[in-house]
Amino acid sequence: MGLLKSSSSQPIVSIKSNQVADALIRDVLSGHYRPGERLPSERDLVARFEANRGAVREAMAKVVQLGLAEVQPGGARVRERELASLDTIGYLLAQNALPDPALVDQILVVINNLVSVAATQVVESASDEALTEVRALLQPLLRLDSSDTEHSEARFALMRHIMHTSENLPLQLIARTLFEQFAPNISAVAEFAVPDRERYAIYARQLDIALTQRDIPSVRGTFDAFAELNRETMTRAFVIAQESSREAIAQ
Amino acid sequence: MGLLKSSSSQPIVSIKSNQVADALIRDVLSGHYRPGERLPSERDLVARFEANRGAVREAMAKVVQLGLAEVQPGGARVRERELASLDTIGYLLAQNALPDPALVDQILVVINNLVSVAATQVVESASDEALTEVRALLQPLLRLDSSDTEHSEARFALMRHIMHTSENLPLQLIARTLFEQFAPNISAVAEFAVPDRERYAIYARQLDIALTQRDIPSVRGTFDAFAELNRETMTRAFVIAQESSREAIAQ
DNA sequence: AGACCAAATTGGTCAGACCGATTCGAGATT
DNA sequence: AATCTCGAATCGGTCTGACCAATTTGGTCT
Numbered sequence: 001m002g003l004l005k006s007s008s009s010q011p012i013v014s015i016k017s018n019q020v021a022d023a024l025i026r027d028v029l030s031g032h033y034r035p036g037e038r039l040p041s042e043r044d045l046v047a048r049f050e051a052n053r054g055a056v057r058e059a060m061a062k063v064v065q066l067g068l069a070e071v072q073p074g075g076a077r078v079r080e081r082e083l084a085s086l087d088t089i090g091y092l093l094a095q096n097a098l099p100d101p102a103l104v105d106q107i108l109v110v111i112n113n114l115v116s117v118a119a120t121q122v123v124e125s126a127s128d129e130a131l132t133e134v135r136a137l138l139q140p141l142l143r144l145d146s147s148d149t150e151h152s153e154a155r156f157a158l159m160r161h162i163m164h165t166s167e168n169l170p171l172q173l174i175a176r177t178l179f180e181q182f183a184p185n186i187s188a189v190a191e192f193a194v195p196d197r198e199r200y201a202i203y204a205r206q207l208d209i210a211l212t213q214r215d216i217p218s219v220r221g222t223f224d225a226f227a228e229l230n231r232e233t234m235t236r237a238f239v240i241a242q243e244s245s246r247e248a249i250a251q
Numbered sequence: 252m253g254l255l256k257s258s259s260s261q262p263i264v265s266i267k268s269n270q271v272a273d274a275l276i277r278d279v280l281s282g283h284y285r286p287g288e289r290l291p292s293e294r295d296l297v298a299r300f301e302a303n304r305g306a307v308r309e310a311m312a313k314v315v316q317l318g319l320a321e322v323q324p325g326g327a328r329v330r331e332r333e334l335a336s337l338d339t340i341g342y343l344l345a346q347n348a349l350p351d352p353a354l355v356d357q358i359l360v361v362i363n364n365l366v367s368v369a370a371t372q373v374v375e376s377a378s379d380e381a382l383t384e385v386r387a388l389l390q391p392l393l394r395l396d397s398s399d400t401e402h403s404e405a406r407f408a409l410m411r412h413i414m415h416t417s418e419n420l421p422l423q424l425i426a427r428t429l430f431e432q433f434a435p436n437i438s439a440v441a442e443f444a445v446p447d448r449e450r451y452a453i454y455a456r457q458l459d460i461a462l463t464q465r466d467i468p469s470v471r472g473t474f475d476a477f478a479e480l481n482r483e484t485m486t487r488a489f490v491i492a493q494e495s496s497r498e499a500i501a502q
Numbered sequence: 503a504g505a506c507c508a509a510a511t512t513g514g515t516c517a518g519a520c521c522g523a524t525t526c527g528a529g530a531t532t
Numbered sequence: 533a534a535t536c537t538c539g540a541a542t543c544g545g546t547c548t549g550a551c552c553a554a555t556t557t558g559g560t561c562t
Binding site: 017054057058061062065081082083084085086087088089092103106107109110113114117121164168169170171172173174176177178 | 360419421423
């Protein structure tokens with residue numbers, strides 16, 4: 001006995017400074033505190049959250065690091081949303097029960113394009129073996145009998161691997177940051193996503209050929225189509241999710 | 252008397268926790284501590300930096316937030332570089348006297364492509380007035396008698412404005428983050444950059460037409476050429492900067 | 503050699519205090 | 533009455549010292 005490895009890397013929300021930080025971040029992003037406005041003093045926050053000042057200060061530091069506020073002796077002020085860090089995207093997505101469709105679409109546009117760039121760099125400079133690995137990940141997309149989840153995971157795996165193979169560090173950092181914030185926050189919508197397997201299969205086949213021939217324009221073109229299909233899939237999923245949400249409320 | 256407005260928003264390095272954080276970040280990024288390795292305990296860092304534990308903890312929190320380390324009761328460990336935040340790019344660029352040319356090129360690829368996406372979105376959905384504003388920013392690039400600095404600033408202003416007009420929040424956040432870390436860290440190279448004004452003028456003219464006609468493929472195509480020119484300009488600047496650097500050492 | 507357990511270490515939190523810079527309001531000046 | 537000035541209150545940055553729970557660690561026992 002005495003075996004349970006226990007916890008290990010569960011999302012640590014139990015930590016006080018993170019509780020305070022998350023509450024502050026939600027308040028700022030929800031517009032409770034508007035840009036330019038003063039945030040409560042550290043000592044006020046100590047009282048409100050029943051934490052000690054050290055914890056509050058660490059929470060404040062996190063808010064500052066997210067670019068949501070700037071701090072000076074005398075007080076902290078909220079900054080414009082456009083000056084925030086990319087790490088705020090996750091909080092923006094999690095603000096409501098369903099994420100903002102417009103924001104999701106914007107993220108899809110960015111991610112799809114970054115993957116396209118990565119693919120270009122892969123075709124330009126990756127080894128034949130690396131290219132073969134990428135092509136192997138296309139195979140699951142050719143199947144028409146996969147479950148929605150399997151298909152979705154196959155698409156993610158493909159994009160992830162292309163990013164990783166690109167050897168472009170900024171690209172990897174951006175894509176991973178977006179993925180990590182995107183994935184957990186669209187699950188409420190993604191479960192309604194039904195991929196058009198036939199069209200994905202067509203593009204997968206085109207991509208396979210383009211990669212084999214290292215045909216850059218073809219790779220980019222196919223990826224643009226792939227991207228458009230991703231957006232359509234998500235848009236449809238939103239429609240279903242919103243209907244489902246309305247029914248749940250009406251009931 | 253007693254007028255001096257003093258300080259106000261100078262880079263706050265004087266703050267102890269930032270000193271500690273910067274030192275830690277440099278150590279981690281320079282490979283002094285390797286991924287998986289344990290970082291010194293907070294109490295050790297207190298002794299080394301002659302700070303108190305609160306300051307050290309805030310520094311640690313910053314390192315964690317940058318994705319460079321993960322902390323658990325029992326110790327902190329360094330994470331893989333690929334798991335870091337986009338905000339580490341600036342530190343990577345500032346590691347040596349001259350930034351890493353490969354990294355700079357990767358950043359240029361990403362930025363140029365993001366601007367290209369933004370331009371596409373501008374053409375798709377911006378108002379005529381907004382489009383006119385963008386076109387106005389093309390004018391300085393048509394001049395062949397501008398100084399190197401003026402030309403560089405004109406290019407930056409154009410890209411910045413396109414990003415801002417795109418109304419794609421993730422795009423804006425990424426681009427601003429990259430710009431803010433890029434600009435101050437390539438000054439040592441950028442001062443040797445000599446733009447090929449004729450070619451820039453040609454692309455500016457093409458872009459002007461493409462924007463007026465809202466011709467998306469043409470916009471993207473021109474931007475790709477624009478991007479390639481940016482990369483060439485930077486590559487040449489690196490050659491000169493490195494020669495200049497060698498001479499300075501030899502002397 | 504391996505499993506196991508207790509002690510030392512480590513991170514998370516807390517309380518209370520001091521300093522310098524900033525804010526802000528009351529009083530003096532105009 | 534409006535403005536200016538200046539001092540007090542406020543605020544962030546730092547420090548000291550302490551306690552708890554979880555993890556490590558090292559030694560012991562099997």
